[in-house]
Amino acid sequence: GENVEQHPSTLSVQEGDSAVIKCTYSDSASNYFPWYKQELGKGPQLIIDIRSNVGEKKDQRIAVTLNKTAKHFSLHITETQPEDSAVYFCAASKGSARQLTFGSGTQLTVLP
Amino acid sequence: DTEVTQTPKHLVMGMTNKKSLKCEQHMGHRAMYWYKQKAKKPPELMFVYSYEKLSINESVPSRFSPECPNSSLLNLHLHALQPEDSALYLCASSGYRLSQETQYFGPGTRLLVL
Numbered sequence: 498g499e500n501v502e503q504h505p506s507t508l509s510v511q512e513g514d515s516a517v518i519k520c521t522y523s524d525s526a527s528n529y530f531p532w533y534k535q536e537l538g539k540g541p542q543l544i545i546d547i548r549s550n551v552g553e554k555k556d557q558r559i560a561v562t563l564n565k566t567a568k569h570f571s572l573h574i575t576e577t578q579p580e581d582s583a584v585y586f587c588a589a590s591k592g593s594a595r596q597l598t599f600g601s602g603t604q605l606t607v608l609p
Numbered sequence: 610d611t612e613v614t615q616t617p618k619h620l621v622m623g624m625t626n627k628k629s630l631k632c633e634q635h636m637g638h639r640a641m642y643w644y645k646q647k648a649k650k651p652p653e654l655m656f657v658y659s660y661e662k663l664s665i666n667e668s669v670p671s672r673f674s675p676e677c678p679n680s681s682l683l684n685l686h687l688h689a690l691q692p693e694d695s696a697l698y699l700c701a702s703s704g705y706r707l708s709q710e711t712q713y714f715g716p717g718t719r720l721l722v723l
Contacts, residue, residue: 529710531711531712533714538719539717540615540715540716540717541652542714543711543712543713543714546709546711548709584649586651586652593710594703594709594710594711594712595640595642595657595659595664595665595703595710595712596654596657596665597654599651600651601650601651602649602650602651604649
């Protein structure tokens, strides 16, 4: 089955700096890659997703890049703010979103 | 609106109790999910309902019993749980957004089994 590895497990950045979280996947048939943000005491919130026919997608301060050849994808957050502090999970799936394989999560802390 | 609601927010139960978790969505999604999440870990899939029929059961113990009364509601019935079942239980639903099926999560029910 699919295996998704996520790094780093913890990341601290100064407010205003950029943050990058990386994931690699094992199944070359995976073609959908969402990112979820989970704040303390809340459920995961979808923040951005990308399909395998696209190399990059951007939404304001958040961007995701996908390298199908290397089987890795990354989340980029620019101009970080304290409210970006949360746990971020990457995920991968084949075909539909019904069986997501999650990465282990990254605790992002933005220091004021 | 991409809202999935769950009740209760918190639940404490003894090992001999019977309780139920409830989930609701009004986005017209035809797939609904139950996940279990332990602290500092990703969500683990438990059950998937597709068009109100159970389509995936990830070898979950029978003390967890899902039910889908209609396309908007999903229940998880709990009976004779163990302390190790204490966790955040997340409900999700999925539907199509820009031709891509996308999962949306509820806020979760934090369960403590004593």
